[in-house]
C-alpha cells in the first residue's frame with residue numbers, strides 16, 4: 001500500500017499554487033476583542049470546559065491562562081506548539097504533535113471564557129460580574145449537569161479539522177495538573193468554498209440559519225455584542241471589550257422533523273427553506289411582514305413561528321449574535337441520530353440577549369416540538385489580550 005501511495009504521489013505534478021486560501025488565512029490573536037466571536041463561521045469546532053483541580057487557585061489559574069494564551073497565539077500564527085520542532089514525537093512534552101504539519105493556520109481561533117464557579121475557586125468572588133448569575137430554568141430544559149457550565153471554557157474554530165484537533169490537544173496538554181476536563185463537544189459547519197458563492201450556512205434541519213443576526217456594519221452592533229471599553233457601573237473593568245457566551249447543546253429530533261411536509265416545516269420557522277426568505281416574500285434579506293394576513297384570515301407568518309417569536313422587535317430589542325456549530329455524535333440505541341446544534345450566542349448582557357428570547361421561545365415556539373436543550377453553559381469572555389498580555393490578565397493580576 002505504501003508503494004502504491006508513493007507511485008500515486010510521484011505520478012502527479014506538484015501544484016504550483018494552493019487550490020484555495022483556506023490554509024493560509026489567519027486571524028490575529030491580539031485585539032480589542034478575542035477572536036472567534038465575529039469571525040465567520042468555521043468548518044470545524046471544539047468546545048471544551050475545564051474545572052480547576054482540587055488545590056489549584058488564582059496562582060495556578062493565572063499560570064494556565066498565560067500558557068494557554070501563548071499556545072493560542074503560536075498556533076493561530078500557524079507555528080508549532082511547545083517551542084519544539086514541528087515533527088517531534090511529543091513524548092517529552094516539549095514537542096509539537098505534528099497533527100497540523102503541512103497545514104497553514106486555516107483561520108484558527110481560540111477563545112477563552114470564565115464560568116461562574118471560577119470566581120469562588122480563585123477567591124475572586126468580589127470581581128464576578130452579575131451577568132454570570134445562573135440562567136433561569138426553562139420548562140423545556142432537559143439539562144445534563146455533567147455536560148453543563150464549568151470553571152473555564154475554550155472555543156476552538158478552524159477551517160481545517162486537523163488544525164482544530166491539533167489545537168485541542170495542545171491546549172488540553174497545557175493544563176498539566178491545574179485543571180481537569182469537565183465536558184467536550186465537537187461541531188462543524190459548511191466548508192468555505194463549498195457553495196458557488198458565499199451564503200448563510202444551513203443547519204441539520206436544512207434551514208438557512210443566521211440571517212437575522214446583527215451585522216458588524218450596524219451602528220448598535222458593538223453595543224449589543226461587546227461590553228464597552230468603559231464598562232457601565234456594576235460591570236467589572238476587566239470585562240472591557242469582552243462578551244458573554246451562552247452555549248446550549250440542542251438535540252434535533254430529526255426523525256420527527258423530517259416527517260413534516262415542506263409547507264409545515266416552513267410554517268414552523270416562518271421562512272422558506274430553499275432561500276431563507278420570509279413567508280411574506282422577497283429574498284433572504286427582505287424584512288418579514290409580520291402583520292400580513294392570508295386569505296384564510298390567519299397571519300402568513302404564523303403566530304408561533306420561530307423567527308417571529310425570536311425577532312428583536314418582539315423582545316424589546318433583545319438581540320444576540322448566533323455563531324453555532326452543528327454536531328453529530330453517532331446514532332443512538334433507538335436508531336435516531338444524536339445530532340443537532342451546538343448553539344453559541346454572544347451578547348454584551350445575557351439578560352438583554354439570550355434570556356428574554358429563550359423565555360419567549362420556551363412559552364410558544366413551534367420549533368420546540370422538534371428540539372431538546374440537553375446542556376447549557378454561560379461564560380464571561382474577557383476582552384482581547386494586548387501585545388505582551390495574556391487573556392484574563394486584567395482579572396487575575398490586578
Ligand SMILES: C=CC1=C(C)c2cc3[nH]c(cc4nc(cc5[nH]c(cc1n2)c(C)c5CCC(=O)O)C(CCC(=O)O)=C4C)c(C)c3C=C
Nearest residue numbers: 207208209210211212250269307310311312341357358371
Ligand atoms: C434563545 C435563542 C435561540 C435559540 C435557542 C434558537 C434555537 C434554534 N434556532 C434554529 C433555527 C433558526 N433560528 C432562526 C432565527 C432566530 N433564532 C433566534 C434565537 C434562537 N434560536 C433568533 C434571535 C433568530 C433571529 C430572529 C430575527 O432576527 O428575525 C432562523 C431563521 C433564520 C435566521 O434569522 O437565522 C432559523 C432557521 C434552530 C434549528 C434552533 C435549535 C436547534
Ligand SMILES: [Fe+2]
Nearest residue numbers: 306307310322
Ligand atoms: Fe433560532
